[in-house]
Amino acid sequence: MTSPEISPFIIFFASIITSNMVLANFLGMCSFISVSNEYKTASGLGKAVTLVMVFTTVINFAVYKFLIVPLELEYLRYVIFIIVIAASVQVIELAMDRFLPELHIKLGIFLPLITVNCAILGISLFMVIRNYNFAQSLLFGIGSGLGWWLAISTLAAIREKTGKNKIPKGLEGPGLTFIIIGLMALAFMGFSGMFAIQ
Secondary structure, three states, rough: OHHHHOOHHHHHHHHHHHOOOOOOOOOHHHHHHHHOOOOHHHHHHHHHHHHHHHHHHHHHHHHHHHOOOOOOOOOHHHHHHHHHHHHHHHHHHHHHHOOOHHHHHHHHHOHHHHHHHHHHHHHHEEEEEEEEHHHHHHHHHHHHHHHHHHHHHHHHHHHHHHHOOOOHHHHOOOOHHHHHHHHHHHHOOOHHHHHOHH
């Protein structure tokens, strides 16, 4: 199945559920695990990552089609994509510091680290590799962001709930977190027959 034949809406739903960046492709795991202790903070980071994913997908699509390809600079696409991502994160961080200072303080170092979140770079690279058009790229970016947000919010809600209960000593901390992530990935894989984008 070539990319132009795939409906943008199929790409949108698949990127949320069956091809979830974190649960199917295992991209963006570091901040996914680190910031998922508290639901409110995790949801805030999910919103920030979604914003960055949408902005960078649109900008990187335009940069790739109208700058990189015409000037034959494909060998620089990684560097250019990362510069666009870093600039977008900087703008969002400044806006968050100005309008949401409490969330900005809670996210701390993880907010500027969105720049090196491999899920965001992965979206731009998948968009190029799969030869998506603009509508496909846009809905892929939105869906991937919402999928990442859904995954981190769900993990944080589960971790908050289990944190209030007695847990066997051997499962405290990372042990239980990895089990929860594995079960979430299995649950999302249950929908794999519904949508296919690769």
